[in-house]
Amino acid sequence: MFFYSLDVLAAATVAFVSSIGLGLFLYLVFFNLLFGHYAPVSNPIRFNRKTGKVYLYEAVAMKWMFKAWPPRRAFKDLNKFHIKVYDWENFYGVLQGSTVVNVKGGSFEDYALIGAVCEPNSYKLIEYIYIRKTNCFAEDWDWICHFMESDIDNPIDQAGLEYVDYKPWDAKTFMQVKPQLKITSKQIEGLDKASKAGSKEELAQIEQEYELTKTVYPVE
Known part of the structure; x- marks a missing residue:
């Protein structure tokens, strides 16, 4: 009976440890699958041709994407x-x-269009911003420049934006980026509104209301 009880105890211990290991493995797999499914896959960029500003939305959840064991609180960062x-x-x-x-x-060669941001009135680099993969850099970049600089006072569909292989409705995506944004501070709310401003006058009002005084707003 003594040795029999030892066998039973050993079997129970192995089963218990195995169940914990299997449970942790399944938790890790399903957690990462769910997190990877709902997490943003990129950092959206909004080009506002009316105010001459470029807005980069940096997804907080991206910092958890390549972690072997993202914590549960990572789900709170999704929006x-x-x-x-x-x-x-x-x-x-x-x-x-x-x-x-x-x-x-x-x-084979792989190419990407990158935005290089410099400090005002200098070529001192602040950071690189990934825009998209490309096989025709000059055409893609010329089109963005055309979007931001040509006929900015006219509606998009009348601004002559049928350029290269793009259509006017493609241009709207540069201003109508709609990340599922959760307002976490007054500054974030103000910057989101400012990125949608339809004129420099409206932008100035928003910046004054939300006390957005800097040219570059760093991530904190």
């Missing part, structure tokens, strides 16, 4: 964004290229 704003005149286009090697042999 949180930090917002940075830059002057268009300090925003430059850069082509980033890399060579991708195929494991089965051969390689």
